[in-house]
Amino acid sequence: MRVLLSAYDSRGGVEPLVGLAVRLRELGAEVRVCAPPDEEFAKRLAGVGVEMVPTGGFVRDLVTGKTPPAPGGLPRRAAELTAAFYDNVTAAGQGCDALVATGILPAAAGVRAAAETLGVRYVYASYQPVSLPSPHHPPIPRPGRPLPPDVTDHQVLWERDARDAQDVFGEVVNAHRASVGLPPSAALRDHVFTDRPWLAADPTLAPWRQPADLDVVQTGAWVLPDERPLPADLEKFLDAGEAPVYVGFGSIPMPDPGDVARATVEAIRGQGRRVVLSRGWADLALVDDQDDCFVVGEANHQALFRRVAAVVHHGGAGTTTTATWAGAPQVVVPQGGDQPYFASRVTELGIGAAHDGPTPAVASLSAALTTALAPETRARATAVSEAFRTDGAAVASRLLVEPDGV
Structure with missing residues (x-):
């Protein structure tokens, strides 16, 4: 065959x-x-x-x-x-x-x-x-x-x-x-x-x-279960404190990536959380030299998403599927294509929030994160992950x- x-x-x-x-x-x-x-x-x-x-x-x-x-x-x-x-x-x-x-x-x-x-x-x-x-x-x-x-x-x-x-x-x-x-x-x-x-x-x-x-x-x-280990420096960051919030937009070339990085980092810090920032095709980068943020390139998302407090992403089929399987609460910032659909499904299932509009700002992202980081959202995300085929x-x-x- x-x-x-x-x-x-x-x-x-x-x-x-x-x-x-x-x-x-x-x-x-x-x-x-x-x-x-x-x-x-x-x-x-x-x-x-x-x-x-x-x-x-x-x-x-x-x-x-x-x-x-x-x-x-x-x-x-x-x-x-x-x-x-x-x-x-x-x-x-x-x-x-x-x-x-x-x-x-x-x-x-x-x-x-x-x-x-x-x-x-x-x-x-x-x-x-x-x-x-x-x-x-x-x-x-x-x-x-x-x-x-x-x-x-x-x-x-x-x-x-x-x-x-x-x-x-x-x-x-x-x-x-x-x-x-x-x-x-x-x-x-x-x-x-x-x-x-x-x-x-x-x-x-x-x-x-x-x-x-x-x-x-x-x-x-x-x-497919991904058995690849996370990079040692990422493991060290994850072990050094409370679960961070992951931010990544995959292959989406976000407009003004510097502004996007600043807004997301500020909103997440406002929730008292650390940040894992995925460079991605948008080429996101650190906004300052504080030790509560970590930039990652290629990494095993299955393993990483199980270690974070929430996943902020664009709503592509692949990322949404991986985050749902991992039981991670989500904030979806849809840009187009199938992403508004997955944003709506995340909301309907109660496993996260859809961001209001394609460009994350501090106030709007903070509102969505408040929903995603709530204990009941985490509980629902865990329940849905257990039903995942x-x-x-x-x-x-x-x-x-x-x-x-x-």
């Missing part, structure tokens, strides 16, 4: 593939992963002995603006991603029995085309329910295509989303399909998603609601390997 997994995404989108790959290997499958060539992705996959096929450009450079905008804008970039994933997946997928695509539509379209060329099984997986059409929630706005504020019917909005996807990506994806001898797709989004996509999200944190037109298979989140990657791997898999 051979399986190829793919993602064009940030760290939070690649990490679940690590868990799925390891579980597939435990069932005797050979696994490769097509992912962006960023060094941190390659190191993480190499650390668990999984071969990575670098595909597409460096995500970090693209997100942080180090990669200049491509001539032709978004359609040109989409065409490049579709071709890159088609070429690499077709080559690396020779002899494979299944291809799994996650992440953004143009890259997944290349994987879907590769599966058609190779004549093998194809699965699309989402890490959050709001990426999939449903009458129970609106779509995430596509770049340059805001949702009309006067439309509240979710079905109408999803029909518009299908048209938007076709308008933005249809021409370049279909041009590529024609170049490799495949017929065009008049419904690109639905062609890529299929009528039976997988939802790799915990059903307590991010449930799929019925009825819906799609026959979604919710496997649970693809998580840790077998999502095992479930998905069995569905791929077993002959009667979905």
Whole structure:
């Protein structure tokens, strides 16, 4: 059994593939992963002995603006991603029995085309329910295509989303399909998603609601216990006093990172807490030389989040999942995409608070921290963590390997 997994995404989108790959290997499958060539992705996959096929450009450079905008804008970039994933997946997928695509539509379209060329099984997986059409929630706005504020019917909005996807990506994806001898797709989004996509999200944190037109298979989140030790200097800081508050925004390039760091540190100090500040792609840094703050780079979040009083973050699927699994109270400062959804779920579950707006200020963050640091929030976060399903990657791997898999 051979399986190829793919993602064009940030760290939070690649990490679940690590868990799925390891579980597939435990069932005797050979696994490769097509992912962006960023060094941190390659190191993480190499650390668990999984071969990575670098595909597409460096995500970090693209997100942080180090990669200049491509001539032709978004359609040109989409065409490049579709071709890159088609070429690499077709080559690396020779002899494979299944291809799994996650992440953004143009890259997944290349994987879907590769599966058609190779004549093998194809699965699309989402890490959050709001990426999939449903009458129970609106779509995430596509770049340059805001949702009309006067439309509240979710079905109408999803029909518009299908048209938007076709308008933005249809021409370049279909041009590529024609170049490799495949017929065009008049419904690109639905062609890529299929009528039976997988939802790799915990059903307590991010449930799929019925009825819906799609026959979604919710496997649970693809998580893998991370046994890596924390850096010695971080361990020393954690042991030196009361549990600190973690602040990190992952791959989000926060505007004015200096102001963000100052506001978050001041708000946390106002609660009488120490701070662990994650540098991240926003490049957050210390605001002074006081010994109640510590800056960390790459670290085992599973271990770290179990040692902190609360986690302040952007609300990406990966960070929210890890914090929920760790039982850490959360403050979510959503910037866009699926992050407002996860902010709302954290609030609804009573495991933290959604920050009011995308830019943390001392007063607004203090209010959210007051909720997150309350004893009842900690108790609720612990209870939800105990209900968290840790077998999502095992479930998905069995569905791929077993002959009667979905």
